[in-house]
Each structure stands twice: as structure tokens, then as C-alpha cells.
Amino acid sequence: MPPNSRPLRKLGFLTIGLFDEAAPRRGHESTLEIIELGEQLGFDSAWIRHRHLQYGISSPVAVLAAASQRTSRIELGTAVIPxxxxxPLRLAEDLATVDILSGGRLNPxxxxxxxMHYDEVKDALYPDTADREDFGYERVRRLLDFVRGEPATDFRGTEGFEVFSDLVQPHAPGLGRRMWYGGGSLRSARWAGEHAMNFLTSSVVKAEESEDFAEIQLSHVRAFRAHHPDGDAARVSQGLVVIPTDTASPGQRAxxxxxxxxRMPRTTTPQGPARMMFAPDLVGTSEEIAELLSSHAAFREIDEVAFALPFTFAHDDYVQILTDIATKLGPALGWQAAL
Structure with missing residues (x-):
């Protein structure tokens, strides 16, 4: 285990689930196979990215429903649903349903x-309300209320043979405590803490008080915990792109x-009007990566990770990377497989 770090308690991975437009089933099957492999290797969690109108998984909740029937232990997450x-009401129903099917393993x-590209998509997505939609934190609050068992309507009772509930059904006990917010700013970190969510911090953050990625991410972790009722015990998961090469072939390593x-040039200075900062991808042996993480200010304050798999690699590459993470990098960080 690297010096000056907490032992890694939970090890997860994140995949985008790419597919070929002409043969989408194979890509989706590959993602499910990767999640199954993750469980076999002892990973604590598997997370799916969300992509609309692209050749990546557009419905991670549906894919995780399938994954819930192929696995029995590994936690299943979305990182993140925009x-x-x-x-929010319909999404709450879907999330609760998949959580029930998974036996309480969903981490949305x-x-x-x-x-993204709202001007081009708004007429298809919200043809009558595009200019009135609220895309701020109120949308999250509504989702949280429905998931946590607040009434969705003032009507409940029986009409003929049909029985109606005023709560989202099914209700999934515990799901409300497993809701995560994916944030890259101080404001988001504070809001997530104030609303007792868990916090996902990734390889992209907003340069607000610094231009050092690790310092920025650390400030977000601390702001989140300072505003969370659980304080320092509040859950944070870090998601950097990590590519160990221990068992990689020479071709894979290259x-x-x-x-x-x-991708390195984008990591040197803030990008665009939003001043987004990107973390460098960590490529090397597990020993080398563990040493790099030991000097990462934010990594030293967390004990959960969901290492991101690169976007465009082949299935065999992901198998090699995940195997090395589980059998070499994880143990080097103090993690023990959940087998």
C-alpha cells in the first residue's frame, strides 16, 4: 500500500459500452460480459456511462437490469445519468425496479x-416545453424525493378493481442512501453534501480556485464532506483513467x-469557457501507478474508486486491464478482493 494513503476499501470500474451501429447487440453483450468478469475478479462495483444519440449505451438502467440477472454480488452503478x-418520476420507477431485481445493489x-447540443435536440426531446424546462438541482431533488418515499400525488385508494399508491412503486428500501451525484465544481460538491447524497468525482473538474487537478479535486471532496450530515464518513468515489500494463502485450502497451x-495536451491548462481541467491518464505497471496515486492529494483522502476504462479499446484490452487492476494494482493499494 502506498505511504500516506488510506487502504482502498472498495474497487470499481467504469465503462462506456461502445457498439457498432450495424451490430449493436455485440457491443451490449461485451459490456455485460465485462461486468460478469468484474464480479469474478472480485471488484466491488461496475459502473456504466450514459450516452444519447451516440454509439454508447443510451439506457444504462436497462443494461444494468440485464446485468443484475447475470451477477449476484457486484454493485451496479450509473456514472452518470444526465x-x-x-x-424524475419515471426514472424513479425504473431505478427502484432494477434495485429490487438486483437485490439492493443499484447505485444510481x-x-x-x-x-448536450440542446438547440439541436430540444424539439425532439421537449417539443412543447423546451424553453420552460428546469435543468438545475431541483430536478435532482424531485428524483431524490420520489426514490426516498415522498408522495408523488395526493391520491391513493381503490377505483373499481384497481388499487393506487401515492408513492412511487415499487419502493426500494435503501436505494435513497445509494444515490450519487457526479460533480465537478465546488457548488455541486456542497449541494450533494447538503442533500445527503454520495459523491462521484471523476477525471474532469472545473478550475475555480486552482489550476492543479489534484488540489481542485481535494477541495471538492472536503467541501462535500463539510456539508454532509455524515461528515468525514460520507462516501466519495474517485474515477481516474487507470491503465496498468503488467500483463499487456507489446502491442497493447504501445x-x-x-x-x-x-490526450495529454488537454491536461496542462483549463479548457474552454467553463475552465475544465482533465486528469492525465495513468499508464504503467501497477507498481508505477500505485506510486503516482500515493502522491495524489485527493486519492489520499478517499477509500473508494471507480477506475475508468478508456473509451475506444477492444474487449480483450479491457479484460487485460481489469485483470491487472484486480490482481495487481488493487492489492498494491491495500484492497482485498470481494470473493
Whole structure:
């Protein structure tokens, strides 16, 4: 275990679930196989990204419903569902249903903001209300209320043979405590803490008080916990792109290094009007990556991770990377497999 770090308690991974437009089933099956492999390797959690009108998984809740029937232990998460595309009441029903099917293993992560390319998609998504939709934190609050058992209507009772509830059904006990907010700003970190959510911090943050990625991420972790009723015990999961090469072939190693090299320029300074900062991808042996993480200010204050798999690699690459994370990097960070 690296010095000056907490032992890693929970080890997870995140995948985007890419597919070929001409053969989408194979890509979805690959994602399910990767989640099954994750459980076999002892990972604590598997997370799916969310992509609309792209060649990545657009319905992670549906995919995780399938994954819940192929696995028995591993926690299943979304990182993250952009709520600008969702009706909070309907999403609450879907989340509760999958949580029931999984035996209480669902960890939904969400975020706010208008849908990407909103001007191009708004007429299809909200043809009558596009200019009146609220894409702020109120959308998350509504979802939390429904998931946590607040009434959705003032009517309940029987009409003929039909019985109606004023609460979202099914109700999934415990799901409200497993809701995560994916945030990259101090404001989001504070809001998530104030509303007793868990906090996902990824490889993208907003440069507000610093231009050092690790310092920025650390400030978010501390702001979240300072505003959470559980204080320092509040759950935070860090999601960096981590690519161990212990058992990689020479060809794989070269591909991984080239991938990281092409993405490196965006990590040096804030990007765009929002001043977004990107973390460098960590490529190397597990020993080398563990050493890099030991000097990462934010990593030293968390004990959960969901390492992100690169977007564009092949299935065999993901198998190698996950196997090395579970059998080499995780133990080097003080983690024990959940087998």
C-alpha cells in the first residue's frame, strides 16, 4: 500500500459500452460480459456511462437490469445519468425496479445541466416545453424525493378493481442512501453534501480556485464532506483513467501509451469557457501507478474508486486491464478482493 494513503476499501470500474451501429447487440453483450468478469475478479462495483444519440449505451438502467440477472454480488452503478433527458418520476420507477431485481445493489449516479447540443435536440426531446424546462438541482431533488418515499400525488385508494399508491412503486428500501451525484465544481460538491447524497468525482473538474487537478479535486471532496450530515464518513468515489500494463502485450502497451499521449495536451491548462481541467491518464505497471496515486492529494483522502476504462479499446484490452487492476494494482493499494 502506498505511504500516506488510506487502504482502498472498495474497487470499481467504469465503462462506456461502445457498439457498432450495424451490430449493436455485440457491443451490449461485451459490456455485460465485462461486468460478469468484474464480479469474478472480485471488484466491488461496475459502473456504466450514459450516452444519447451516440454509439454508447443510451439506457444504462436497462443494461444494468440485464446485468443484475447475470451477477449476484457486484454493485451496479450509473456514472452518470444526465437528468436533463429524464422525467424524475419515471426514472424513479425504473431505478427502484432494477434495485429490487438486483437485490439492493443499484447505485444510481446522476448529474444536472441542459442536454448536450440542446438547440439541436430540444424539439425532439421537449417539443412543447423546451424553453420552460428546469435543468438545475431541483430536478435532482424531485428524483431524490420520489426514490426516498415522498408522495408523488395526493391520491391513493381503490377505483373499481384497481388499487393506487401515492408513492412511487415499487419502493426500494435503501436505494435513497445509494444515490450519487457526479460533480465537478465546488457548488455541486456542497449541494450533494447538503442533500445527503454520495459523491462521484471523476477525471474532469472545473478550475475555480486552482489550476492543479489534484488540489481542485481535494477541495471538492472536503467541501462535500463539510456539508454532509455524515461528515468525514460520507462516501466519495474517485474515477481516474487507470491503465496498468503488467500483463499487456507489446502491442497493447504501445496502444495505451499512444492513447494517453494524444490526450495529454488537454491536461496542462483549463479548457474552454467553463475552465475544465482533465486528469492525465495513468499508464504503467501497477507498481508505477500505485506510486503516482500515493502522491495524489485527493486519492489520499478517499477509500473508494471507480477506475475508468478508456473509451475506444477492444474487449480483450479491457479484460487485460481489469485483470491487472484486480490482481495487481488493487492489492498494491491495500484492497482485498470481494470473493
Amino acid at each position: 437528468l436533463g433527458w429524464e422525467n 449516479g446522476v448529474s444536472v445541466g441542459p442536454p 496502444k495505451y501509451e499512444e492513447y494517453a499521449r494524444k
